[in-house]
Amino acid sequence: MHHPDRRNLFAGVVALALLVVPAGAVRAAAEAPSIHLAGMHPVYLDAAQPVEARVEDLLSRLTLEEKISLVHGDSKFTTAAIPRLDLPRRWMSDGPHGVREDVNANSWYPAGRTDDFATCLPVGIALAATWNPEAAQAYGDVIGEEALKRGKNIMLGPGVNLMRTPLNGRNAEYLGEDPWLASRLVVEYIRAVQAHDVASCVKHFAANNQETKRNSINVEMDERTLREIYLPVFEAAVKEAHVWAVMGAYNKFRGQFCCENDYLLNRVLKQEWGFPGLVMSDWGGTHDTGEAAAGGLDLEMGTNRPYNQFYLADAFRDGLQKGEYPMAALDDKVRRNLRVMIATHVLDGRPEGSINTKAHQAAARRVAEEAMVLLKNDGPTLPLDPAKLTSIAVIGDDAVRSQAYGGDSARIKAFYEISPLDGILRRVGASVNVTFSEGYAKDGDAAALAARAVQAAKTADVAIVVAGLTRQRPFDCEGADRHDLKLPYGQDELIRQVVQANPRTIVVLVSGGPVEMDAWLDRVPAVVQAWYGGMEGGNALARLLFGDVNPSGKLPCTFPGRIEDTPAYAGGARAYPGESGTERYDEGLLVGYRWYDTKAIEPRFPFGFGLSYTTFAYSNLKLVAGADPKDPVVTVQFDLANTGTREGAEVAQVYVHQTSPSLPRPFKELKGFRKVFLQPGEKQTITLPLERRAFAFYDPAQGGWRAEKDVFRILVGSSSRDLRLQGDFPLPEAWLAPK
Numbered sequence: 001m002h003h004p005d006r007r008n009l010f011a012g013v014v015a016l017a018l019l020v021v022p023a024g025a026v027r028a029a030a031e032a033p034s035i036h037l038a039g040m041h042p043v044y045l046d047a048a049q050p051v052e053a054r055v056e057d058l059l060s061r062l063t064l065e066e067k068i069s070l071v072h073g074d075s076k077f078t079t080a081a082i083p084r085l086d087l088p089r090r091w092m093s094d095g096p097h098g099v100r101e102d103v104n105a106n107s108w109y110p111a112g113r114t115d116d117f118a119t120c121l122p123v124g125i126a127l128a129a130t131w132n133p134e135a136a137q138a139y140g141d142v143i144g145e146e147a148l149k150r151g152k153n154i155m156l157g158p159g160v161n162l163m164r165t166p167l168n169g170r171n172a173e174y175l176g177e178d179p180w181l182a183s184r185l186v187v188e189y190i191r192a193v194q195a196h197d198v199a200s201c202v203k204h205f206a207a208n209n210q211e212t213k214r215n216s217i218n219v220e221m222d223e224r225t226l227r228e229i230y231l232p233v234f235e236a237a238v239k240e241a242h243v244w245a246v247m248g249a250y251n252k253f254r255g256q257f258c259c260e261n262d263y264l265l266n267r268v269l270k271q272e273w274g275f276p277g278l279v280m281s282d283w284g285g286t287h288d289t290g291e292a293a294a295g296g297l298d299l300e301m302g303t304n305r306p307y308n309q310f311y312l313a314d315a316f317r318d319g320l321q322k323g324e325y326p327m328a329a330l331d332d333k334v335r336r337n338l339r340v341m342i343a344t345h346v347l348d349g350r351p352e353g354s355i356n357t358k359a360h361q362a363a364a365r366r367v368a369e370e371a372m373v374l375l376k377n378d379g380p381t382l383p384l385d386p387a388k389l390t391s392i393a394v395i396g397d398d399a400v401r402s403q404a405y406g407g408d409s410a411r412i413k414a415f416y417e418i419s420p421l422d423g424i425l426r427r428v429g430a431s432v433n434v435t436f437s438e439g440y441a442k443d444g445d446a447a448a449l450a451a452r453a454v455q456a457a458k459t460a461d462v463a464i465v466v467a468g469l470t471r472q473r474p475f476d477c478e479g480a481d482r483h484d485l486k487l488p489y490g491q492d493e494l495i496r497q498v499v500q501a502n503p504r505t506i507v508v509l510v511s512g513g514p515v516e517m518d519a520w521l522d523r524v525p526a527v528v529q530a531w532y533g534g535m536e537g538g539n540a541l542a543r544l545l546f547g548d549v550n551p552s553g554k555l556p557c558t559f560p561g562r563i564e565d566t567p568a569y570a571g572g573a574r575a576y577p578g579e580s581g582t583e584r585y586d587e588g589l590l591v592g593y594r595w596y597d598t599k600a601i602e603p604r605f606p607f608g609f610g611l612s613y614t615t616f617a618y619s620n621l622k623l624v625a626g627a628d629p630k631d632p633v634v635t636v637q638f639d640l641a642n643t644g645t646r647e648g649a650e651v652a653q654v655y656v657h658q659t660s661p662s663l664p665r666p667f668k669e670l671k672g673f674r675k676v677f678l679q680p681g682e683k684q685t686i687t688l689p690l691e692r693r694a695f696a697f698y699d700p701a702q703g704g705w706r707a708e709k710d711v712f713r714i715l716v717g718s719s720s721r722d723l724r725l726q727g728d729f730p731l732p733e734a735w736l737a738p739k
């Protein structure tokens with residue numbers, strides 16, 4: 001794509017670079033002296049020097065070829081070493097849920113190593129379902145420590161694209177449908193990873209919300225939607241967590257590929273947000289040397305060509321030498337790469353790290369336990385008491401299928417994986433007779449398998465059907481979207497038959513997002529949403545089913561009744577999956593519960609929903625205006641009590657509704673939450689601050705965030721549709737903040 005204003009853009013970079021780049025920085029490779037021969041201790045190797053001084057010193061020593069080598073890959077997941085200057089190879093690795101196995105340098109085949117196992121954490125949407133920033137911190141901690149041990153410098157995650165449609169094949173990797181929830185988690189995740197001198201790479205920037213035609217689709221949306229829905233999680237990653245790397249998305253945004261997108265990368269990310277780190281391409285997301293040179297890309301990865309033919313390799317060097325691109329553009333990219341390297345102490349020696357420790361296993365289990373959402377529990381059917389059971393029929397392929405290795409780039413070669421069946425067997429021991437029936441087959445006639453499962457259910461005290469998706473295309477896997485929300489392979493019918501044979505049937509859903517449940521939900525007394533629980537998932541599930549832990553997960557995304565009810569679906573093909581190469585986000589701001597609330601559509605299970613084995617009472621709401629009306633504007637205070645007989649955790653949620661906005665706003669928006677652990681009978685006073693931005697919307701006319709002088713209704717509750725307290729807060733003064 002041709003950009004008439006590229007020259008102006010470069011002009012800015014040149015002006016900046018002239019201030020800092022010493023003359024003679026670009027030397028012929030042949031002249032470059034070895035740092036060892038020089039026998040000195042240069043500034044860039046001196047850990048006591050400020051990062052920027054080290055960056056400038058190192059930059060000044062690099063030849064043109066060396067600089068070029070730092071802005072593109074030299075294998076699937078590395079950039080070249082510069083031995084002359086003691087710069088090691090930089091290693092990157094997927095992914096969001098653990099450190100991926102190594103692949104061959106030049107192909108996607110596994111390298112076949114024996115030292116590239118890792119802890120497999122629950123998937124991103126499961127982390128989001130914990131609604132617990134401390135869980136995100138523990139999660140990031142595991143990734144950081146294991147990345148160190150595996151010698152990785154940059155971890156390609158977290159993935160934070162919002163759930164626009166439940167069909168997106170990668171929803172499992174991401175953090176749900178709400179920017180505030182995802183932001184609070186992502187900030188803790190990234191801080192924890194980066195505390196270990198490992199850079200996080202938040203991805204995919206931006207609007208990569210479907211897999212269908214992901215390499216070419218052009219996304220069009222209005223500026224308010226971009227700012228209020230799709231950018232805030234990235235913004236929090238940059239401004240609050242100081243993430244060191246950002247991965248561009250595959251798709252186009254407003255006509256320009258995201259990895260070369262002047263608006264997203266230069267203007268928003270680097271200029272407005274002041275991002276000092278590096279932008280890398282998604283693997284194969286770079287398309288043009290000139291566009292990449294000017295469009296804000298700092299590191300090209302994964303292009304399907306010989307490395308010297310990458311867009312930012314020989315062609316870039318030649319163009320620089322011919323004066324087609326200013327050297328300052330290269331220096332800016334190199335500076336960003338060096339900054340990340342030096343700030344994460346790659347040149348100073350990093351700690352050794354650790355892998356698959358007891359603490360890591362415990363973190364994986366804890367996140368899985370806190371993530372599982374109890375959707376239904378009539379009776380109550382759960383928890384089960386093993387002392388009162390003699391037999392359990394476990395049914396369904398998902399009870400035994402390994403999930404850790406699914407999902408494509410997010411796959412993990414796990415040290416071990418406790419399946420739901422394993423977890424149940426370990427928990428109940430020999431005292432209960434546990435049978436397992438597959439129930440269905442992915443290919444071929446399953447009637448015999450179903451009949452056997454039904455027979456097992458009939459003769460057991462309780463049936464546990466572990467149903468769901470496969471984590472293979474097109475069911476929760478990179479590279480393809482789901483076709484619909486249905487359970488595949490006849491599982492609906494299987495569940496119907498099982499519950500008919502044994503009314504004491506529990507359905508456990510293993511999936512990265514909602515599935516339709518109409519065929520059986522009214523007959524099944526208990527349903528647990530288990531996500532993909534990582535290598536401790538089966539243990540976590542068993543502990544939840546048998547009451548060792550009390551469910552505390554809440555849905556981070558709406559579970560609609562049917563696909564027809566979902567926001568992206570309503571706009572027809574032009575809205576999803578796109579027409580003539582373009583996809584228009586016609587639903588605008590109304591993503592997730594914002595849609596269901598505003599359009600008064602009843603979801604199957606609402607955002608924020610999740611049951612517990614105990615009960616909680618909310619009381620005594622107070623809205624305490626800030627003494628300094630800036631920070632925070634108001635503190636939401638209320639009492640939360642555990643009124644049941646078990647300890648448990650409640651996620652108290654605060655939503656804000658503006659009563660008379662001058663622009664249309666979603667009916668309400670999540671602006672605060674707290675996960676509170678309470679003993680039976682215990683009561684706590686909870687305080688949640690609301691900053692000014694909690695009241696604001698993005699005003700495109702003003703180019704900034706604006707809160708109006710108006711009455712705001714503060715809604716407090718247990719889910720987006722179970723609001724227990726409310727109060728009105730008149731915002732004392734209008735507020736306008738630049739981006």
Ligand code: BGC
Nearest residue numbers: 094095156203282283302409
């Ligand atoms: C994915 C990225 C991933 C990269 C490297 C791409 O296909 O979109 O999320 O980090 O591959 O495996």
